[in-house]
Structure formats: structure tokens, C-alpha cells
Amino acid sequence: MLFPTLGFGLFFILIFFGSWGLRAFPNLRKYFLIIVSYYFYAAWDWRFCFLLLGSSLLNYAAAYLISQPARSQSAKRWILGLSITANLVVLGFFKYYGFFIGSLADLLLYLGWERDLPWLDVILPVGISFFTFQGISYVVDVYRGQLKHPGSLADVILYISFFPQLVAGPIVRAAQFMPQLQQQPDPQKILASMAILLILWGLFKKAIVANYLAVELVDPVFFDPLMYGTWDIWLAIYAYAVQIYCDFSAYSDIAIGVAALLGYHFPRNFDQPYRAASLQEFWHRWHISLSTWLRDYLYIPLGGSRGGEWKTQRNLFLTMLLGGLWHGASWKFVFWGALHGGGLVMERSVRLLWPHQMGHIERILRILVVFHIVCFGWIFFRAESFTNAWTVLQALTQIEIASELVTPFLLSLCALGVFMHFTPPSLIHWLDRGFKSLPGIIQGLITGAVIVAIEAFGVDGVAPFIYFQF
Amino acid sequence: MQQEIAEAPISEHAQTFGRTAWLVLGAALVGLLLYPEALLQWLYKMPVHPSTEFMIEQVMNWQNFVNETLHLNVFFDFLREKFREFQDMCF
Numbered sequence: 001m002l003f004p005t006l007g008f009g010l011f012f013i014l015i016f017f018g019s020w021g022l023r024a025f026p027n028l029r030k031y032f033l034i035i036v037s038y039y040f041y042a043a044w045d046w047r048f049c050f051l052l053l054g055s056s057l058l059n060y061a062a063a064y065l066i067s068q069p070a071r072s073q074s075a076k077r078w079i080l081g082l083s084i085t086a087n088l089v090v091l092g093f094f095k096y097y098g099f100f101i102g103s104l105a106d107l108l109l110y111l112g113w114e115r116d117l118p119w120l121d122v123i124l125p126v127g128i129s130f131f132t133f134q135g136i137s138y139v140v141d142v143y144r145g146q147l148k149h150p151g152s153l154a155d156v157i158l159y160i161s162f163f164p165q166l167v168a169g170p171i172v173r174a175a176q177f178m179p180q181l182q183q184q185p186d187p188q189k190i191l192a193s194m195a196i197l198l199i200l201w202g203l204f205k206k207a208i209v210a211n212y213l214a215v216e217l218v219d220p221v222f223f224d225p226l227m228y229g230t231w232d233i234w235l236a237i238y239a240y241a242v243q244i245y246c247d248f249s250a251y252s253d254i255a256i257g258v259a260a261l262l263g264y265h266f267p268r269n270f271d272q273p274y275r276a277a278s279l280q281e282f283w284h285r286w287h288i289s290l291s292t293w294l295r296d297y298l299y300i301p302l303g304g305s306r307g308g309e310w311k312t313q314r315n316l317f318l319t320m321l322l323g324g325l326w327h328g329a330s331w332k333f334v335f336w337g338a339l340h341g342g343g344l345v346m347e348r349s350v351r352l353l354w355p356h357q358m359g360h361i362e363r364i365l366r367i368l369v370v371f372h373i374v375c376f377g378w379i380f381f382r383a384e385s386f387t388n389a390w391t392v393l394q395a396l397t398q399i400e401i402a403s404e405l406v407t408p409f410l411l412s413l414c415a416l417g418v419f420m421h422f423t424p425p426s427l428i429h430w431l432d433r434g435f436k437s438l439p440g441i442i443q444g445l446i447t448g449a450v451i452v453a454i455e456a457f458g459v460d461g462v463a464p465f466i467y468f469q470f
Numbered sequence: 471m472q473q474e475i476a477e478a479p480i481s482e483h484a485q486t487f488g489r490t491a492w493l494v495l496g497a498a499l500v501g502l503l504l505y506p507e508a509l510l511q512w513l514y515k516m517p518v519h520p521s522t523e524f525m526i527e528q529v530m531n532w533q534n535f536v537n538e539t540l541h542l543n544v545f546f547d548f549l550r551e552k553f554r555e556f557q558d559m560c561f
Contacts, residue, residue, distance in 0.1 A: 006509060010498075192493060407557075407560055409556055440491070440493045451501050452501055452505040455501075
């Protein structure tokens with residue numbers, strides 16, 4: 001079930017009234033939200049509901065055992081280690097089995113020791129990377145004492161399966177979400193106008209900007225780069241930067257908005273990432289819930305910045321390398337992670353060697369440089385393979401002026417995406433003030449009309465969000 | 471935009487359940503009444519059953535009514551045509 005569909009719209013209306021109707025019965029409300037979340041997940045493949053439930057039970061059992069005060073610290077560490085290993089084994093099997101076997105087969109072939117390896121057709125469960133990371137953060141938070149109480153089993157099942165963030169984030173921390181389950185949401189204080197604006201904003205970004213850029217520009221160019229001229233290739237690369245931002249941030253917008261309408265608060269996931277003047281700043285603005293997760297549960301446990309400059313840089317690089325692999329079981333994602341990791345290491349070295357205050361001109365130049373490094377990385381992220389990425393890079397250097405894809409429509413879409421990325425907060429406050437001052441029914445009529453317009457002018461069919469594959 | 475909601479002071483931006491319920495109902499009503507095509511597409515994906523067929527028939531009747539009396543299809547077709555013209559424009 002995808003967000004920008006009528007099926008989801010009807011599903012959400014039932015949940016909205018059902019969950020607020022059960023507000024006076026907190027436990028029933030939780031069970032209701034669990035059932036609808038599992039129904040949402042079952043819409044992809046009901047068999048993986050057992051995996052989701054298994055993950056919740058595993059993490060709850062580990063957290064429960066860790067939270068027992070009588071248990072020794074070393075026993076707690078063992079339980080933590082076992083639960084993280086179990087989580088990673090499940091993730092590794094479903095997501096990386098084919099990749100590792102394929103890479104091993106290639107290596108053996110290269111060495112001249114060709115063997116029949118046990119191939120399995122493993123289907124990737126939607127959202128497994130997201131709910132596995134949420135499960136790990138929950139157990140670690142209990143171990144670290146950041147979550148004073150492990151919560152009830154129902155709390156944990158709901159935390160891991162809550163439908164707005166289940167398949168593509170944001171990666172909500174247990175310490176952020178589970179305390180909200182202990183309080184009754186206040187029906188007098190729903191952030192409705194902001195939530196609706198955010199949902200409409202997200203729908204427009206996804207259904208109009210991201211989908212049209214994908215279908216009419218990015219997909220054809222990456223499918224056969226040599227068919228197109230230099231301007232088309234350049235535009236497709238910039239357009240992909242806009243597309244992936246509009247696609248992924250749209251999912252987060254809708255997830256945050258839907259959760260807010262149900263009375264829950266999710267952290268933000270994007271903050272104008274292409275304004276970054278360094279790669280470090282980029283990762284403070286792009287997929288914030290993942291980058292902070294990697295910092296807290298990978299970089300810091302690896303040693304963080306303790307242990308000298310060499311170890312800090314090693315930890316930084318390893319974190320980004322594994323962050324790249326998290327995105328997908330492919331060497332191109334490993335390369336993408338290594339590119340960002342290498343960039344962060346270089347940035348840090350330059351900062352240490354040449355500490356200085358950045359001026360306005362330098363900041364603008366750096367923003368441009370960082371944006372182009374990020375775009376270079378996106379080529380590998382988007383391409384089907386290394387060969388495909390290499391062909392795109394080769395096509396960039398050819399001098400072929402003729403262009404068939406640089407049209408007013410596609411340029412306008414890119415400009416619109418950039419405008420939405422740089423939208424000033426004052427405009428949003430102005431929109432919110434105006435919208436909030438209207439009676440509820442008028443708000444509804446406007447919302448409905450905008451949804452109808454987006455549906456009517458969107459690309460035919462429903463394109464899944466890019467981050468679903470992760 | 472996400473920052474606005476993630477860091478919004480609740481007292482300034484919140485509204486009541488009553489208003490929000492009207493908002494949700496109003497949006498659903500407009501969506502279903504003005505754009506029955508989406509509902510029809512959704513119904514086509516439902517399992518074959520007499521009740522589904524009945525619903526499809528009702529929605530088609532509604533769609534015809536909307537098109538014949540309100541001429542919304544003419545309005546949408548006009549806008550779509552202009553949109554497609556813009557899409558096909560070249561330098």
C-alpha cells in the first residue's frame with residue numbers, strides 16, 4: 001500500500017477515526033494501531049508479518065533481560081551482543097545473502113576455482129533495514145539506560161511496526177516514540193494544519209516533481225546514456241539530485257504528517273541538504289535519522305573521536321562505508337559510501353591543517369563544490385551497475401550539443417524542486433497561519449481539491465518510493 | 471518544512487479534533503465526489519464479487535452524472551490538454 005493512493009487514503013480515514021475514537025482506552029488504541037500497522041505491512045507480503053513480529057519479540061526479550069537490575073553487567077553485554085548479532089544475521093540473510101554469494105562466486109571464478117555455490121532466491125522484505133535499525137536502537141537504548149523502562153510487549157510491537165515510518169523511515173528512536181505511548185494524545189492539540197500542509201507538500205513533490213523527472217528524464221538517460229547529448233546527461237544528473245530529494249523527503253513529509261494527525265511526533269529527516277557547505281554538514285541535513293543513528297550506534301561504539309586522529313578518521317570512513325552498504329547489497333553502494341567517507345576524512349584533515357573562518361564567497365563556492373560531489377555520488381547511487389555509471393560519466397565528456405530532453409517543462413520541474421528545497425520558513429508560517437484560520441470543512445475542501453489536482457496531473461500509475469528498495 | 475512541524479510550538483499550531491475531523495471528512499468527500507475515477511480504479515482491483523460489481527456500477531453512474539451535469543470532465547480535460555501542451559513544448 002503506497003501513500004499517494006486512494007487505497008491508503010481510505011485506510012487512513014478509518015485509522016484516524018478509529019484511533020481517536022479509542023483515545024479513552026489506551027491499550028485498545030495500541031492494539032488497534034498494531035493491527036492496522038500489520039495490515040499495512042501485509043499489503044506487500046503477509047508472510048513477512050511473521051518476520052516483523054519475530055524481530056519485535058527478539059528485541060523485547062533482549063531488552064527485558066537487560067533491564068533486570070539483578071543481572072551482572074557482563075551478562076547484559078552478552079545479551080546485547082547476541083541480540084545485535086541476531087538482528088544483523090536476519091538482515092544479512094534477507095538483504096545481503098545474494099550479494100555475498102555472488103561476490104564470492106566472482107572471486108572464485110577470478111582465481112580459477114569455480115564452484116557451485118548454494119544460490120537462494122531470497123525476497124527482500126520491504127523496510128527490513130529500517131525496522132532492524134529501530135530494533136537495535138531500542139535494545140541499545142535500554143542497555144545504555146537512555147530508556148529507563150523497556151515498555152510493554154505491545155509498546156515494542158507498535159514501536160517497530162507503526163505504519164507511517166515502517167517501510168522507509170524516518171528511523172524513530174525508542175526513546176523518542178515509546179514515552180509518547182504512555183501518554184494519552186490530546187484531542188485539543190492536534191497539529192492538523194501543519195500536518196496537512198506537510199502531507200500535501202510531500203504528495204506534490206512525489207507525484208508531480210519526482211515522478212515526472214524520473215519518467216521523462218532520469219530513467220531514459222540512465223537506461224541508455226549514449227543515446228543522449230551532453231546537455232541531456234548533465235540535466236539528468238542534476239534532475240536526479242532533485243528527484244531523490246523530492247522522492248525521499250516526500251515520504252518523510254507524509255510519514256511525519258500522518259503521525260501528527262494521529263497525535264504522535266516524529267523527528268525531522270531533512271533540512272535543506274543541498275545548502276551544505278561541507279559533506280559533514282550535508283549529513284547533518286540529509287536523512288538525519290539515519291546519520292544520527294550511524295553516529296550513535298556505529299561511529300561512537302567504534303571509538304568515535306577517542307583514540308587519536310588516525311582512529312577518528314578510520315571510524316568515520318568505516319561508518320560511511322557501512323552506511324553505503326546499508327542502502328543496498330551492491331558494490332556501487334559500497335563505492336558511494338566510500339566516496340562520502342573519503343570526502344569526510346579529507347575535509348577533516350583540511351580543517352585541521354588549515355583552520356579558518358569561512359567568508360560568504362567561500363561558503364557559496366563550497367556549497368557548489370559539495371553539491372557537485374554529492375551529484376557525482378548520485379550517479380553511482382542511481383546507475384544500475386558500475387558499467388552503467390561509467391557509461392554515464394563517459395557520455396558527460398562527449399561533445400554532442402543536440403538535445404531532446406532539455407525542455408521548458410523539465411527545466412521548470414527542476415526549478416520547482418529546487419524552490420521547494422529552499423522554501424523559506426516564513427512562507428510556511430504564512431501558509432499555516434492562513435490555513436489554520438479557516439473553518440475545518442473549508443480546510444477539508446481545499447485539501448480535497450489539491451489532492452484531486454495532484455492525482456489528475458500526476459504520472460499515470462503509481463511509482464514506488466526510491467527508498468522502499470532499502 | 472519538516473523542521474516547522476518537528477519544532478512547532480504545540481500551543482500556536484494545534485487545533486481540536488472536531489475541526490480536524492471536518493477537515494478529513496471534507497477532503498475525503500471532495501476527493502470522492504470530484505474524482506470518482508480514482509475510486510473506480512481502486513474498485514477494479516477488488517476481488518470479483520456481486521457487491522464489488524454493484525459498487526462499480528454506482529460509481530460509474532456517479533461519474534456519468536458528474537460529467538454530464540457539472541461538466542467536470544470538460545474542465546479537467548481542458549486543464550490536462552494545456553498541461554500536455556506545456557509538457558511537449560521544445561526550445
